[in-house]
Amino acid sequence: MGGNDEAERPDRERDTGAEPAAAEPAGAEPAGGIVVxxxxxxxxxxGLRAEAEDAGRRIGRAQGTHVPPPVVAPVPGGIAIGRMTGGAAASGTDARSTDRSERLIEATPQLVDALRLLRGESGELRTEAAEAEREIQATGGVEGGRLRRLAALAGRAAGSVGGQTAAGVAAGVISGMLP
Incomplete structure (x- = not known):
C-alpha cells in the first residue's frame, strides 16, 4: 500500500502545507469564560496573563442591599461573580487585578446644609468641613473616609455640649449618609 493511501485516510488530517497551529504553553489554563x-x-x-483595572470615578451611594442574582460556575479558569459594584478581578496565569477607582458619596442638599452648620465650629471640625465643601464644589461628591471623620468629630463635639447643637444636627445627617 502506497504512501498516498495513508494521506487519504479519514482519521488523518490532510497535509495543506500550512504551519501547524501553536499549542498552548504546558500547564496553561484553558481560555476562561466570565460569568457575572x-x-x-x-x-x-x-485567562492567560489576564489583567483587570478599575480606575473609574463613581459618585453616589452603592445600590440598596438585595439578594445577588444566581451565578453559574464559569468554565475552568474563569470568574463567577454574583454582584460586582466597582473593583477589579482577574483570574489566570500571571493575572493582575488593580482597583484605583475613586468612590465619592453624592452631595445631597442635606449634606451641604450640614456642612454649612459646621462653619461656626472651631478647630479640626471646621477645617474638615471646609475641605468637604471644597471637594463637593470640585467633584460633586465627597470621599467616604472624610465623611466618617466628619461624623466622628461632629459627634464628639455634640456630646461635649449637648446633642441639639449644630454639630449634633450635622453628625446625625452625615452619619445617615454613610454606607
Whole structure:
C-alpha cells in the first residue's frame, strides 16, 4: 500500500502545507469564560496573563442591599461573580487585578446644609468641613473616609455640649449618609 493511501485516510488530517497551529504553553489554563450576575462598574479579566483595572470615578451611594442574582460556575479558569459594584478581578496565569477607582458619596442638599452648620465650629471640625465643601464644589461628591471623620468629630463635639447643637444636627445627617 502506497504512501498516498495513508494521506487519504479519514482519521488523518490532510497535509495543506500550512504551519501547524501553536499549542498552548504546558500547564496553561484553558481560555476562561466570565460569568457575572450583575455588574455596575469595575473590571474583570480571565485567562492567560489576564489583567483587570478599575480606575473609574463613581459618585453616589452603592445600590440598596438585595439578594445577588444566581451565578453559574464559569468554565475552568474563569470568574463567577454574583454582584460586582466597582473593583477589579482577574483570574489566570500571571493575572493582575488593580482597583484605583475613586468612590465619592453624592452631595445631597442635606449634606451641604450640614456642612454649612459646621462653619461656626472651631478647630479640626471646621477645617474638615471646609475641605468637604471644597471637594463637593470640585467633584460633586465627597470621599467616604472624610465623611466618617466628619461624623466622628461632629459627634464628639455634640456630646461635649449637648446633642441639639449644630454639630449634633450635622453628625446625625452625615452619619445617615454613610454606607
Amino acid at each position: 450576575g450583575e455588574f455596575d462598574g469595575g473590571a474583570v479579566a480571565a
